[in-house]
Amino acid sequence: MKKNVFAMAIAACMAASLAACGGAGTAETTGAQTTAAQTTAAQTTAAEAGETASAEETTPAETKAEAEAAGGVLVMATNAEFAPWEYYEGDKIVGIDPEIAQAIADKLGMTLEIEDMAFDSIIPAVTSGKADFGAAGMTVDEDRMVFVDFTDTYANASQVIIVKETSEIAGSADLSDKKIGVQLGTTGDLLATDLAGDDNVERYNKGFEAVQALLQDKIDAVVIDSAPANVFVEQSQGLKVCDEAMSQEEYAIAVAKGNTELLDKINGALKELKEDGTIDAIMNKYIPAE
Ligand code: GLN
Numbered sequence: 001m002k003k004n005v006f007a008m009a010i011a012a013c014m015a016a017s018l019a020a021c022g023g024a025g026t027a028e029t030t031g032a033q034t035t036a037a038q039t040t041a042a043q044t045t046a047a048e049a050g051e052t053a054s055a056e057e058t059t060p061a062e063t064k065a066e067a068e069a070a071g072g073v074l075v076m077a078t079n080a081e082f083a084p085w086e087y088y089e090g091d092k093i094v095g096i097d098p099e100i101a102q103a104i105a106d107k108l109g110m111t112l113e114i115e116d117m118a119f120d121s122i123i124p125a126v127t128s129g130k131a132d133f134g135a136a137g138m139t140v141d142e143d144r145m146v147f148v149d150f151t152d153t154y155a156n157a158s159q160v161i162i163v164k165e166t167s168e169i170a171g172s173a174d175l176s177d178k179k180i181g182v183q184l185g186t187t188g189d190l191l192a193t194d195l196a197g198d199d200n201v202e203r204y205n206k207g208f209e210a211v212q213a214l215l216q217d218k219i220d221a222v223v224i225d226s227a228p229a230n231v232f233v234e235q236s237q238g239l240k241v242c243d244e245a246m247s248q249e250e251y252a253i254a255v256a257k258g259n260t261e262l263l264d265k266i267n268g269a270l271k272e273l274k275e276d277g278t279i280d281a282i283m284n285k286y287i288p289a290e
Contacts, residue, residue, distance in 0.1 A: 071109035076101045077131035079119040081183075081206040083231045084286035085137035085251075097135040099282045100154060100273070101253075107269040118205050120185030123147050126256055133262065134254040137225055139187045149259065150252040151266045154279055158245035159188050160229045162214065162222040164238055169221055171244040178220040181210030188223040191246060195223075211236060225249075227287055
């Protein structure tokens with residue numbers, strides 16, 4: 001039943017205005033123009049200061065122009081509110097997914113562009129062609145497979161519960177009558193709805209907002225993916241992650257349904273990146289083994 005609600009939400013968003021769900025096209029152009037303008041400004045400043053513009057300042061623009069001419073641009077849709085998978089460092093989107101996507105783009109000789117949007121806008125952006133693929137710690141899910149195709153998986157994850165250190169909630173068995181915060185349209189949303197009923201679930205656009213609500217005692221718990229849960233708890237005072245892995249999930253990249261050409265290319269690149277240790281190295285960089 002709730003599974004259908006999940007699928008219907010995706011369908012509704014797609015059926016409504018696709019423009020409202022994504023908007024990648026505009027941002028893309030602006031981003032490229034800004035980058036070009038900034039590069040020029042940086043070079044001018046360096047020249048004015050009597051310095052030779054360093055390789056670092058000139059290379060990205062040249063590389064990008066070359067790559068665009070050669071292989072084209074690959075637009076990735078994500079929701080950069082999900083450290084360590086994707087988040088902002090200054091105005092740059094970094095994390096495991098951007099690094100894996102960059103490595104894939106490099107293998108394909110293409111230029112990667114990243115579009116940040118709400119999590120539940122990612123699939124509509126991919127199906128409408130505003131983005132070529134979605135990479136967002138996205139769990140392979142059969143309801144999503146009505147709209148997109150998933151590549152081979154590249155990581156495992158599970159849903160966990162964040163509570164205040166003083167909370168008596170110890171696991172999912174204690175959640176049935178509790179207020180649970182989740183990120184809208186996620187597998188955590190589905191699971192929490194299952195456990196506590198629709199009326200007890202508070203849906204936020206960002207995991208961070210759910211965690212703030214928990215800190216302010218507006219809700220009793222947050223259900224979210226394990227690695228982001230650990231990051232949120234590290235960054236806040238007085239929170240803990242319960243010791244229960246509530247689901248077994250696998251992350252993969254989503255492409256438009258039937259886009260087997262891109263699916264095969266990404267799978268080919270992913271296979272090589274798994275075999276040569278690149279994926280492991282990226283994962284270990286962001287989630288160091290204990
Ligand atoms: N893995 C979860 C899902 O796919 C959450 C992803 C996210 O919030 N970025 O629904």
